[in-house]
Amino acid sequence: MKLLVYGAGVLGSLLSARLHEAGHDVSLLARGERLAALRRHGVRLAEGDSPAVRRVPVPVVEHPVGGYDLIAVLVRTHQVDAVLESLAGLEGDVLFLLNWAAGAEPLGAVIGHERVLLGFPTAAGTMDGDVVRYRATNLMTRLFPMPIGEPGGRTTPRLERTVRAFRTAGISAKAEPQMDAWLKTHAAFEVPLGQAVNAAGGPVALADDPDAVRGMIRLMRQNLAAMPTPPVPRGFVALQTLPEGLLVAVLRRFLRSSTAAHSGLDGASPAAAAELERMAEQMRAYARGR
Structure with a gap:
């Protein structure tokens, strides 16, 4: 090739x-x-x-x-x-x-x-x-x-x-x-996560603010509910069905992990902010057309 x-x-x-x-x-x-x-x-x-x-x-x-x-x-x-x-x-x-x-x-x-x-x-x-x-x-x-x-x-x-x-x-x-549904599911999770991390000043700072994590989870749930298809992978259904308190604990642990530290969630950049905004625009567009 x-x-x-x-x-x-x-x-x-x-x-x-x-x-x-x-x-x-x-x-x-x-x-x-x-x-x-x-x-x-x-x-x-x-x-x-x-x-x-x-x-x-x-x-x-x-x-x-x-x-x-x-x-x-x-x-x-x-x-x-x-x-x-x-x-x-x-x-x-x-x-x-x-x-x-x-x-x-x-x-x-x-x-x-x-x-x-x-x-x-x-x-x-x-x-x-x-x-x-x-x-x-x-x-x-x-x-x-x-x-x-x-x-x-x-x-x-x-x-x-x-x-x-x-x-x-x-x-x-x-x-x-189901690649299109996979990408929409990822965006439904990634945009609230990235925006919340940037607003807090980093993943650890976000983990230290349980109210902000709770607000982030609610935005993720709204995004998933607006999707035209069920989430893919199916494991993301857990974001819609598990108790909010349990999700807060799990995501706070993730935000403090080495995985989060090496995933690029370590602060805002103009390019990252522009990307998140474009993804948010795309999600708003399919929510309007649902």
Whole structure:
């Protein structure tokens, strides 16, 4: 497969490096200072807090050119519109691996409905200068594989081929027949969580304010109730059915955990705030249309 990874942040860099090491014909699209750093040193990876850094010479491009079998888009939600314009004239299927609660329709309207695949990257990491630090267990765990699906829920040869490509690169992935519902469920949880963490000044500060956690849970429940379909995965039904007091205790424990500390919930940034607002807009839109 000839692949293009569109977006050279933590996840785009990590996935492109893994695909390159597995022997795939992959290029990484980057801009500005990140492009210059990648041209000098390639993708630089380190596992956890290890001082050992390895260099992966992934080919980098500034603009998408030619035809691809698959373009994997890893950008923030509010950046998608600009990306769509640059993809409209290219060939190849497009896998959107990002926060997206608006469904496939607005994506397909620009680049062609037959090209769209939906997914979400469940790996996590941080950028330390130009070094991507990640946890191998998060990348390869079978407990939380990266879901990828067709907008209509079918199992197609291209979906199977895409999942297989990631698996051969050591990236845990699976076909998800309800990918749109999965993304809406994630947004219903993620937006109140991110906004509450940012308002409190960090996950630990939020954990120390049980009233704020309680308000966050109520917003999550409102979002889930507004969804046009039941939550996916089904485990999120617990947010609607478990006693509020129990959920407050569970989420306060999570907010103090190392998982929360390494998940990016450590403060607001302009980009993160813009993404949360765009996701909130998408949820308000489907709630109005219900």
